[in-house]
Amino acid sequence: MKTVRVGIIGVGPRGLTILERIVANERVKKSADLHIYLFDPSPPGVGCHDPEQDDYLLVNTVAGQITQFSDSSVVGAGPILEGPSFHEWLEDDNCSRLGARRSDHGISPDGYYSRALFGRYLHWVYHYLVALAPAHVKINLIRDSVVAAESLADGSWALSTKFDSFCVNYLFLTSGHTKPAEREAKQPRSKAESESGTTVISDPYPIRETLSFITPDMTVGIEGMGLTTFDILGALTVGRGGRFVNTPSGGKQYIASGREPRLAAFSRSGLPLTARAANQKGVSVQYRARFLLADKIRMLRATRKLDFLTDVFPLLLADMQFAYYEAYLRGRRDPVTSMLFCNQFLCADVAEREALIKQYIPAQDQFSWGSLIAPIPSSALTTALDFQTWLIGHLREDLVEAKKGNVDGPLKAACDVVRDLRDCLRSAIDFGGLTEESHRWVLSEFAPIMNRIAVGPPASRIAELLALVDAGVIDIGFGPGAACQASGAQKTMRITSARWPERGIDVDVLVQARISMHSPANDASPLLRGMLKAGYVRLFHNEAFHAGGIEVDRNFNWVSSAGQAIENAWALGIPTEGVKFYTFVVPRSGVNSTALVDAGRAVTKMLSMVAGTASVPPTEVLDSAVPTTEYASAFASLYGALS
Numbered sequence: 001m002k003t004v005r006v007g008i009i010g011v012g013p014r015g016l017t018i019l020e021r022i023v024a025n026e027r028v029k030k031s032a033d034l035h036i037y038l039f040d041p042s043p044p045g046v047g048c049h050d051p052e053q054d055d056y057l058l059v060n061t062v063a064g065q066i067t068q069f070s071d072s073s074v075v076g077a078g079p080i081l082e083g084p085s086f087h088e089w090l091e092d093d094n095c096s097r098l099g100a101r102r103s104d105h106g107i108s109p110d111g112y113y114s115r116a117l118f119g120r121y122l123h124w125v126y127h128y129l130v131a132l133a134p135a136h137v138k139i140n141l142i143r144d145s146v147v148a149a150e151s152l153a154d155g156s157w158a159l160s161t162k163f164d165s166f167c168v169n170y171l172f173l174t175s176g177h178t179k180p181a182e183r184e185a186k187q188p189r190s191k192a193e194s195e196s197g198t199t200v201i202s203d204p205y206p207i208r209e210t211l212s213f214i215t216p217d218m219t220v221g222i223e224g225m226g227l228t229t230f231d232i233l234g235a236l237t238v239g240r241g242g243r244f245v246n247t248p249s250g251g252k253q254y255i256a257s258g259r260e261p262r263l264a265a266f267s268r269s270g271l272p273l274t275a276r277a278a279n280q281k282g283v284s285v286q287y288r289a290r291f292l293l294a295d296k297i298r299m300l301r302a303t304r305k306l307d308f309l310t311d312v313f314p315l316l317l318a319d320m321q322f323a324y325y326e327a328y329l330r331g332r333r334d335p336v337t338s339m340l341f342c343n344q345f346l347c348a349d350v351a352e353r354e355a356l357i358k359q360y361i362p363a364q365d366q367f368s369w370g371s372l373i374a375p376i377p378s379s380a381l382t383t384a385l386d387f388q389t390w391l392i393g394h395l396r397e398d399l400v401e402a403k404k405g406n407v408d409g410p411l412k413a414a415c416d417v418v419r420d421l422r423d424c425l426r427s428a429i430d431f432g433g434l435t436e437e438s439h440r441w442v443l444s445e446f447a448p449i450m451n452r453i454a455v456g457p458p459a460s461r462i463a464e465l466l467a468l469v470d471a472g473v474i475d476i477g478f479g480p481g482a483a484c485q486a487s488g489a490q491k492t493m494r495i496t497s498a499r500w501p502e503r504g505i506d507v508d509v510l511v512q513a514r515i516s517m518h519s520p521a522n523d524a525s526p527l528l529r530g531m532l533k534a535g536y537v538r539l540f541h542n543e544a545f546h547a548g549g550i551e552v553d554r555n556f557n558w559v560s561s562a563g564q565a566i567e568n569a570w571a572l573g574i575p576t577e578g579v580k581f582y583t584f585v586v587p588r589s590g591v592n593s594t595a596l597v598d599a600g601r602a603v604t605k606m607l608s609m610v611a612g613t614a615s616v617p618p619t620e621v622l623d624s625a626v627p628t629t630e631y632a633s634a635f636a637s638l639y640g641a642l643s
């Protein structure tokens, strides 16, 4: 039997999904003697989740909802390989060896654990897969980066690391979060050195090392109030010896160590992300789409490109309203009234739905998308003090809503719809489904809103933020539209409120708190730039809009500069963010997770090519915006939405 060589560039969570699918398939049916070459300079499996990072850096998903293994919900992924979810792994001391690190409360599927532990889980999964690989699958780990890929005359790939080269017949690119070329900032070692101007940190990771030069006498501006900001706050407070204690009223108080710098955070909206609600959905319960159905989207896409605002958003809104009112009426009235309302709401048109809402719900309790995305009342913008007072109250209310849960709390139930229906959104956005203008709008306007309302930090993080404000460690009261810049001949940058120009603060350090989503054309690694230059891949464009990433077809095969699918090379995850939407997630159990579906699809195609069978999925016509039925069935987790 022939020997087939497979290369996987990048063995983070995505690379692991490819390895998992290969091992699962080969255990059931041998396709060939497989030699798998895994390339990664980091410990295999962990990706960007360094097991050595500090414990205060948390995963923002509950442990029960994270897995690296396919299950029976995954459409078309192939044989199932049983393996523990993150929660099951944490619970099993033989696996996680938590020992004394296990808290008195035990391990909860609804708990948020550290990314260091998550990295250890991922590394463990790698070893588990290696142990389960049948004898004919040889796994070779190369702890180095691939710096170049070259297509050889027979179609195979020559992969170069710094000191070596390897030849593979099939190639998977799963290189995840990479750094952009220009991110090399010189960091001052003292306040005196920084006085020559503000030091700008455009990439705060790895957090502890990058921020270690910051001394307590410095003022640190944080641009952005998303998940990265919470990491930075952790590093500059708890990471500096401070601690949070619970107060008798159920809140948190910050006990400073005196080693914290002064902090000031601002963002375009002026608002932090909202808290995740207490999870009432267990491991795999999701809101089931009633309006934003994948087959509806598919039928629309068969005729034309979509406009998100007119074609998709009204359906999403109706689903959010449904979830909100179902929970509201169940809680405020009784379950039967809630059912009655829901039955009528489902079959009503827009005007009838509005009438129903008026009939059942008092005006002040009605769901308002407008207030959800722009909650700041004009009265809160009169003075900086008004805003500060309003913001503290707003964050406290958010904690109250979070406590009600993502099923029983009407507001959080509605927000969770956006997360639960992400696959439906993907079915509209992926592979250039939107018009160019609408695609631009989704990435610049809708995605930040989605992040703020649906994928925020654990509620404990918001409670801690409030405690830091209370302790005077951080200032978050600059209002919407604040900016940080140097003016005139001044070298030091200043955060200035857009509303109250006298409200400002000079900063010694400005940390841009976001994860880079740069174009592969601007990648620090020579690999992606070289592949682009050689024409093996091309940047993804929706008309004139480069939405990010390289282009792949619906089998995840690379699309060359000539517009042809390269049948033996695939890319999954972040390198494809652009043609795909929201690729930076880890799989969830029991919900036909898109990361697992995609891995299954790519590996199934590779193995059928290895076996020489005819079951290779038909290659798409590349400029068609219409997904095939087969592709759309990948979204069948949407509870029978497809016939």
Ligand SMILES: Cc1cc2nc3c(=O)[nH]c(=O)nc-3n(C[C@H](O)[C@H](O)[C@H](O)COP(=O)(O)OP(=O)(O)OC[C@H]3O[C@@H](n4cnc5c(N)ncnc54)[C@H](O)[C@@H]3O)c2cc1C
Residues within 6 Å of the ligand: 009, 010, 011, 012, 013, 014, 015, 039, 040, 041, 042, 046, 047, 048, 049, 058, 059, 060, 061, 144, 145, 146, 147, 174, 175, 176, 177, 178, 205, 515, 525, 527, 572, 573, 574, 583, 584, 585, 586
């Ligand atoms: C700081 C941070 C925090 C996050 N927190 C969460 C979270 O809490 N929850 C969540 O769901 N998601 C989180 N994410 C999103 C993240 O995208 C996913 O969790 C997941 O790590 C994505 O997996 P990946 O394999 O695609 O990418 P990565 O995890 O980035 O792994 C890619 C791997 O490829 C390797 N690689 C890159 N280039 C090469 C090359 N040329 N040769 C060889 N190897 C290469 C890298 O070394 C790396 O190990 C976070 C991301 C970051 C950056």
